[in-house]
Amino acid sequence: MPNCDWGRPCNCLDCRTNRFSIHCEACGFDTMVSYVMSEVGGHTDKKGMFSYEFKEQTEKYSEINCFKCGEYKNNVPYFEKIEVDINNSRLNQRTCVACGVKELETFRKIKYKVWKNETFCTGCVEKQFMSEVPNPSTNEKVFKVDTSNMKYILEKVKIPCNTCGRQRWLNVENQWKKQCTSCYKKALKR
Ligand SMILES: [Zn+2]
Ligand SMILES: [Zn+2]
Ligand SMILES: [Zn+2]
Ligand SMILES: [Zn+2]
Structure with a gap:
Protein backbone atom coordinates (compact mmCIF):
# COMPACT_ATOMS: atom_id res chain seq x y z
CA MET A 1 0.00 0.00 0.00
CA PRO A 2 1.11 3.56 -0.57
CA ASN A 3 2.83 5.38 2.22
CA CYS A 4 1.09 8.66 1.35
CA ASP A 5 -0.73 8.52 4.70
CA TRP A 6 2.54 9.25 6.44
CA GLY A 7 3.23 12.49 4.62
CA ARG A 8 6.30 11.01 2.93
CA PRO A 9 6.96 11.48 -0.77
CA CYS A 10 4.87 9.11 -2.76
CA ASN A 11 4.31 8.28 -6.38
CA CYS A 12 1.60 5.69 -6.00
CA LEU A 13 -1.29 5.55 -8.42
CA ASP A 14 -3.52 7.51 -6.08
CA CYS A 15 -1.02 10.36 -5.69
CA ARG A 16 -0.49 10.50 -9.44
CA THR A 17 -4.20 10.64 -10.17
CA ASN A 18 -5.43 14.11 -10.97
CA ARG A 19 -9.13 14.43 -10.12
CA PHE A 20 -11.24 17.42 -11.02
CA SER A 21 -14.80 18.31 -11.96
CA ILE A 22 -16.34 19.52 -15.15
CA HIS A 23 -19.28 21.80 -14.63
CA CYS A 24 -22.45 21.43 -16.67
CA GLU A 25 -24.14 24.71 -17.56
CA ALA A 26 -27.36 22.91 -18.45
CA CYS A 27 -28.10 21.25 -15.12
CA GLY A 28 -25.42 22.58 -12.77
CA PHE A 29 -23.94 19.17 -12.01
CA ASP A 30 -20.18 18.80 -11.60
CA THR A 31 -18.98 15.57 -13.19
CA MET A 32 -15.84 14.26 -11.51
CA VAL A 33 -13.20 12.98 -13.93
CA SER A 34 -9.57 11.96 -13.62
CA TYR A 35 -6.41 10.94 -15.39
CA VAL A 36 -3.13 9.48 -14.25
CA MET A 37 -0.19 11.86 -14.48
CA SER A 38 3.24 10.63 -15.47
CA GLU A 39 6.15 11.01 -13.10
CA VAL A 40 8.73 13.55 -14.24
CA GLY A 41 11.37 13.22 -11.56
CA GLY A 42 11.23 15.27 -8.41
CA HIS A 43 13.01 17.89 -6.40
CA THR A 44 14.46 18.40 -2.95
CA ASP A 45 13.44 21.56 -1.13
CA LYS A 46 15.54 23.74 1.23
CA LYS A 47 14.67 21.58 4.20
CA GLY A 48 15.91 18.51 2.38
CA MET A 49 12.43 17.13 1.78
CA PHE A 50 12.16 15.27 -1.46
CA SER A 51 8.94 15.27 -3.40
CA TYR A 52 7.93 13.79 -6.70
CA GLU A 53 6.77 15.87 -9.59
CA PHE A 54 4.02 14.76 -11.90
CA LYS A 55 3.19 16.10 -15.29
CA GLU A 56 -0.22 17.65 -15.74
CA GLN A 57 -1.78 17.15 -19.11
CA THR A 58 -2.58 20.55 -20.58
CA GLU A 59 -2.04 20.09 -24.30
CA LYS A 60 -4.84 17.66 -24.94
CA TYR A 61 -8.59 18.15 -24.58
CA SER A 62 -11.50 15.82 -24.06
CA GLU A 63 -15.22 15.79 -24.61
CA ILE A 64 -17.85 14.74 -22.15
CA ASN A 65 -21.48 13.94 -21.62
CA CYS A 66 -22.66 15.35 -18.29
CA PHE A 67 -23.02 12.50 -15.81
CA LYS A 68 -26.40 13.78 -14.71
CA CYS A 69 -28.24 15.16 -17.75
CA GLY A 70 -26.06 13.90 -20.61
CA GLU A 71 -25.41 17.37 -22.05
CA TYR A 72 -22.52 17.17 -24.52
CA LYS A 73 -19.51 19.44 -24.15
CA ASN A 74 -16.24 19.45 -26.08
CA ASN A 75 -12.84 21.04 -25.46
CA VAL A 76 -12.98 20.27 -21.77
CA PRO A 77 -9.71 19.60 -19.90
CA TYR A 78 -8.14 16.25 -20.69
CA PHE A 79 -9.25 13.22 -18.69
CA GLU A 80 -9.19 9.46 -19.03
CA LYS A 81 -11.84 8.28 -16.65
CA ILE A 82 -15.22 9.31 -15.34
CA GLU A 83 -15.31 8.74 -11.57
CA VAL A 84 -18.57 6.81 -11.53
CA ASP A 85 -18.72 6.09 -7.80
CA ILE A 86 -18.02 9.68 -6.80
CA ASN A 87 -20.49 11.01 -9.35
CA ASN A 88 -23.15 8.60 -8.17
CA SER A 89 -22.79 9.69 -4.55
CA ARG A 90 -22.81 13.35 -5.67
CA LEU A 91 -25.93 12.67 -7.64
CA ASN A 92 -27.67 11.09 -4.68
CA GLN A 93 -26.40 13.38 -1.96
CA VAL A 133 -46.61 28.37 11.54
CA PRO A 134 -46.68 31.20 14.07
CA ASN A 135 -44.93 30.50 17.35
CA PRO A 136 -47.65 30.20 20.05
CA SER A 137 -45.40 31.59 22.81
CA THR A 138 -47.04 34.00 25.26
CA ASN A 139 -45.90 36.05 28.23
CA GLU A 140 -46.21 32.94 30.38
CA LYS A 141 -45.15 30.20 27.99
CA VAL A 142 -42.22 29.75 25.62
CA PHE A 143 -42.45 27.20 22.84
CA LYS A 144 -39.65 25.86 20.69
CA VAL A 145 -39.66 23.93 17.42
CA ASP A 146 -39.27 20.20 17.67
CA THR A 147 -37.79 19.41 14.24
CA SER A 148 -38.13 15.65 14.56
CA ASN A 149 -41.92 15.93 14.82
CA MET A 150 -42.34 19.33 13.14
CA LYS A 151 -44.40 20.95 15.83
CA TYR A 152 -44.03 23.43 18.67
CA ILE A 153 -43.35 22.00 22.07
CA LEU A 154 -43.48 23.80 25.38
CA GLU A 155 -40.02 24.72 26.62
CA LYS A 156 -40.44 27.15 29.54
CA VAL A 157 -43.26 28.36 31.72
CA LYS A 158 -43.53 31.40 33.97
CA ILE A 159 -44.86 30.46 37.38
CA PRO A 160 -44.91 32.62 40.53
CA CYS A 161 -43.15 31.35 43.63
CA ASN A 162 -45.70 30.06 46.18
CA THR A 163 -43.99 31.86 49.02
CA CYS A 164 -42.76 35.24 47.76
CA GLY A 165 -44.87 35.48 44.62
CA ARG A 166 -41.90 36.37 42.39
CA GLN A 167 -42.40 35.34 38.75
CA ARG A 168 -39.76 32.98 37.43
CA TRP A 169 -39.18 30.98 34.27
CA LEU A 170 -39.02 27.25 34.75
CA ASN A 171 -38.09 24.56 32.28
CA VAL A 172 -41.10 22.36 31.66
CA GLU A 173 -39.63 19.46 33.60
CA ASN A 174 -39.19 21.71 36.66
CA GLN A 175 -42.80 22.91 36.87
CA TRP A 176 -43.30 21.01 40.11
CA LYS A 177 -40.97 23.40 41.95
CA LYS A 178 -43.32 25.47 44.08
CA GLN A 179 -40.74 27.83 45.53
CA CYS A 180 -38.03 29.96 44.00
CA THR A 181 -34.46 29.02 44.85
CA SER A 182 -33.97 31.66 47.53
CA CYS A 183 -37.24 30.84 49.35
CA TYR A 184 -36.37 27.17 49.12
CA LYS A 185 -32.94 27.79 50.70
CA LYS A 186 -34.45 29.94 53.46
CA ALA A 187 -36.99 27.20 54.24
CA LEU A 188 -34.20 24.66 54.53
CA LYS A 189 -32.31 26.77 57.08
CA ARG A 190 -35.30 27.04 59.37
ZN1 LIG B 1 0.55 7.89 -2.52
ZN1 LIG C 1 -25.85 18.35 -16.89
ZN1 LIG D 1 -30.06 24.74 5.18
ZN1 LIG E 1 -39.79 32.92 46.48
Missing part, protein backbone atom coordinates in the same frame (compact mmCIF):
# COMPACT_ATOMS: atom_id res chain seq x y z
CA ARG A 94 -28.88 15.41 -0.03
CA THR A 95 -28.90 19.18 -0.40
CA CYS A 96 -30.77 21.75 1.67
CA VAL A 97 -33.22 23.61 -0.59
CA ALA A 98 -32.90 26.74 1.53
CA CYS A 99 -29.17 27.24 2.16
CA GLY A 100 -27.79 24.74 -0.36
CA VAL A 101 -25.55 22.90 2.10
CA LYS A 102 -24.54 19.59 0.56
CA GLU A 103 -24.02 16.36 2.40
CA LEU A 104 -20.59 15.58 0.99
CA GLU A 105 -19.14 19.05 0.91
CA THR A 106 -18.61 19.75 4.57
CA PHE A 107 -16.74 17.95 7.29
CA ARG A 108 -19.45 18.37 9.86
CA LYS A 109 -22.23 15.86 9.90
CA ILE A 110 -25.39 17.54 8.72
CA LYS A 111 -28.83 16.36 9.64
CA TYR A 112 -31.48 16.66 7.00
CA LYS A 113 -35.22 16.71 7.29
CA VAL A 114 -37.74 16.21 4.55
CA TRP A 115 -40.71 18.47 5.03
CA LYS A 116 -43.53 18.96 2.50
CA ASN A 117 -41.50 16.91 0.02
CA GLU A 118 -38.47 19.16 0.23
CA THR A 119 -35.14 18.48 1.89
CA PHE A 120 -33.86 20.98 4.43
CA CYS A 121 -30.99 21.01 6.89
CA THR A 122 -32.34 21.11 10.46
CA GLY A 123 -31.43 24.79 10.92
CA CYS A 124 -33.36 25.82 7.81
CA VAL A 125 -36.34 23.54 8.42
CA GLU A 126 -36.77 25.24 11.79
CA LYS A 127 -36.75 28.70 10.19
CA GLN A 128 -39.09 27.52 7.45
CA PHE A 129 -41.50 26.03 9.97
CA MET A 130 -41.50 29.22 12.06
CA SER A 131 -42.21 31.34 8.99
CA GLU A 132 -45.22 29.18 8.12
